[in-house]
Every structure is written in structure tokens, then in C-alpha cells.
Amino acid sequence: MNVLAVIRPDDWNFPLLVHVLGAALLVGGLLTAVVAQFLGWRRQRSADAVAYARTTFRALLFVAFPAWWIMRIGAEWIYRREGWEDVESEPDWLGIGYITADLGGLLLLVSIILAGLGARRLARSGGETSTLLRISTVLVTLALVAYVVAVWAMAGKPG
Amino acid sequence: MAFYDWLLALHVLAAFSLVAALVLYTVVIAVSWKLALPSDVSRMFRLTRVGDVAVAVGAVGTLVLGIWLAIDSDDYQVWDGWIIAALVLWALSMETGRRTGTVYNAVRDRAPALVAEGRDTPHPELNAMVRSSTGLALHAATVVLILALVVVMIYKPGA
Numbered sequence: 245m246n247v248l249a250v251i252r253p254d255d256w257n258f259p260l261l262v263h264v265l266g267a268a269l270l271v272g273g274l275l276t277a278v279v280a281q282f283l284g285w286r287r288q289r290s291a292d293a294v295a296y297a298r299t300t301f302r303a304l305l306f307v308a309f310p311a312w313w314i315m316r317i318g319a320e321w322i323y324r325r326e327g328w329e330d331v332e333s334e335p336d337w338l339g340i341g342y343i344t345a346d347l348g349g350l351l352l353l354v355s356i357i358l359a360g361l362g363a364r365r366l367a368r369s370g371g372e373t374s375t376l377l378r379i380s381t382v383l384v385t386l387a388l389v390a391y392v393v394a395v396w397a398m399a400g401k402p403g
Numbered sequence: 404m405a406f407y408d409w410l411l412a413l414h415v416l417a418a419f420s421l422v423a424a425l426v427l428y429t430v431v432i433a434v435s436w437k438l439a440l441p442s443d444v445s446r447m448f449r450l451t452r453v454g455d456v457a458v459a460v461g462a463v464g465t466l467v468l469g470i471w472l473a474i475d476s477d478d479y480q481v482w483d484g485w486i487i488a489a490l491v492l493w494a495l496s497m498e499t500g501r502r503t504g505t506v507y508n509a510v511r512d513r514a515p516a517l518v519a520e521g522r523d524t525p526h527p528e529l530n531a532m533v534r535s536s537t538g539l540a541l542h543a544a545t546v547v548l549i550l551a552l553v554v555v556m557i558y559k560p561g562a
Contacts, residue, residue: 272426279453400412
């Protein structure tokens with residue numbers, strides 16, 4: 245039973261809202277990027293590949309990246325508000341949340357750079373396959389899966 | 404994890420699916436806004452197929468699992484004020500979302516039809532459909548309603 249959610253003090257609500265909204269926007273940005281990346285993966289027409297590559301880059305840079313910061317700032321805010329820094333042995337779900345947030349952030353950053361470079365090269369080459377974009381696709385997919393696991397862990401609170 | 408925790412985790416994942424779909428639709432609407440060629444619009448609207456699946460999973464998941472949670476929990480009842488408010492917001496958002504879908508599904512059908520007819524040139528009717536103020540207003544209303552739903556879920560006013 246999730247007792248914490250039932251008896252949560254009112255002043256925890258806003259930091260939690262910031263954290264949850266940031267995380268939801270982040271997952272939405274990553275989902276959009278992943279769908280565009282997979283649609284662009286096997287496209288024969290150069291215009292299709294270039295358009296999907298640009299959409300991927302924009303979704304990552306203008307949606308997922310700011311959302312990651314909102315999620316991460318909200319996480320730190322609620323972490324301190326709930327007083328977890330005074331607890332010696334943190335629960336598993338908190339560890340899962342931290343690892344996925346930070347590791348996923350690194351994956352996101354690398355993905356944005358690769359997607360941007362890949363989209364640029366693709367446009368210049370006239371739409372030939374870009375290895376950078378394919379690496380970015382794998383990384384963004386991994387980040388999305390990691391964040392879905394994180395959402396499950398933060399909501400279900402295993403351990 | 405207890406049964407209640409699984410229900411809660413899946414309920415939250417469903418909510419994330421719903422928000423992720425809204426983010427995807429927002430990106431598609433924003434990117435398509437300045438597109439003129441039917442082939443470009445058609446390409447961009449292919450992304451919305453995944454959004455439709457995410458909305459269906461999110462809509463059904465949040466409602467069914469949310470009611471199940473309220474029944475399963477001793478702390479909440481389905482007739483609690485904040486749960487009724489959430490159900491009303493859910494119903495309103497589904498209706499505005501359905502109407503938004505009617506507007507933009509017409510774009511998704513019309514654009515490839517124009518391409519198939521060999522009319523891949525700027526098309527005033529299609530451009531007006533893409534930049535529909537009604538569609539944009541309905542989408543914005545859906546976003547606001549879902550945001551209000553998230554706020555109600557976190558703050559649980561009156562609980």
C-alpha cells in the first residue's frame with residue numbers, strides 16, 4: 245500500500261507536480277523522436293529521411309532536453325522536501341530513479357548531438373543512410389525504455 | 404510489490420502514455436503548420452498513428468485502473484469529490500480530443516489522397532485544414548484539461 249501518497253503533506257505537491265510533468269513531457273519528447281527515427285530508418289526517398297531526421301532533432305532539443313531539466317530539478321526539489329538526504333539507506337525505487345534520470349540524461353545529450361550531426365549530414369548527402377542517426381535511434385530507444393522503467397519504479401515503489 | 408502498487412504503477416504509466424501522445428500531436432501540429440506540400444504534410448501525419456495507440460492505451464488505462472484503485476483502496480471512494488472531478492475532466496478531455504481527432508484525421512486522409520492524385524503542389528484547402536484555428540483551439544483545450552487532471556491527481560483536493 246502506498247501510504248506516502250495517501251498522507252503526503254500539501255507542501256510536497258508542487259515539487260512533485262513539477263517532477264511528474266517534466267517526466268511526462270520527457271517521455272513524450274522521446275516517444276516522438278523514436279517514432280520519427282524509426283519512420284526515417286528505412287526510407288528510400290531522401291526528402292522523407294531528411295524530414296524525419298529534422299523532426300527527431302527538434303523533438304529531442306526543444307521538448308525532451310528542457311523536459312529533462314524540469315524533471316531533474318523537480319526530482320531534487322521533492323527529494324529534499326521529503327527529507328531523503330537524512331535517510332541512510334534509501335529505498336530501491338529511489339536508486340532506480342536516480343540512475344535512470346542521470347544515465348538517461350547522458351544518453352539524451354549524446355543522442356541530441358548525434359541526431360543534429362546526422363540530420364545535417366543527411367541533408368548534405370541528399371538523403372543517404374546516416375550511421376550517426378542510427379546510433380542516435382538506438383540510444384533514444386534505450387533512454388525511452390529506461391524512463392518507462394523509472395516511471396514504473398517511482399509509481400510502484402518496489403522495495 | 405503489493406497488488407495496489409501494481410495497479411498504481413500501471414495507472415501512472417497509462418497517464419504518461421496519454422501525455423506522451425499529446426506531446427507527439429503537439430509536435431506534429433507545430434511542424435506541419437508551415438508545410439505547404441501535401442507530401443510533406445502526409446509524411447508528418449504518419450507519426451500520429453502511434454499517438455492514436457498511445458491515446459487509446461492511456462485513456463482506457465487511466466480510467467479503468469483509476470476506478471479499480473479507488474475501489475481497492477480503503478482511503479478513497481469513487482464518489483470522493485476529487486475523483487468525481489477527475490472523472491469529469493477525463494470525460495471532457497476525451498470529447499475535446501475526439502473532436503480534435505476529427506479535424507486532424509481529415510488532414511491525415513486528405514494529404515496522401517492529393518499525392519495519389521498527382522497534385523503534390525501547395526493546396527489552399529489542405530493548408531487551411533492544417534492551420535485550422537478550431538483544431539488548434541480544441542487541441543489546446545485537451546492539453547489544458549489533461550493538465551488539470553494531473554493537478555487534481557497530485558493535489559487530491561478534499562482528500
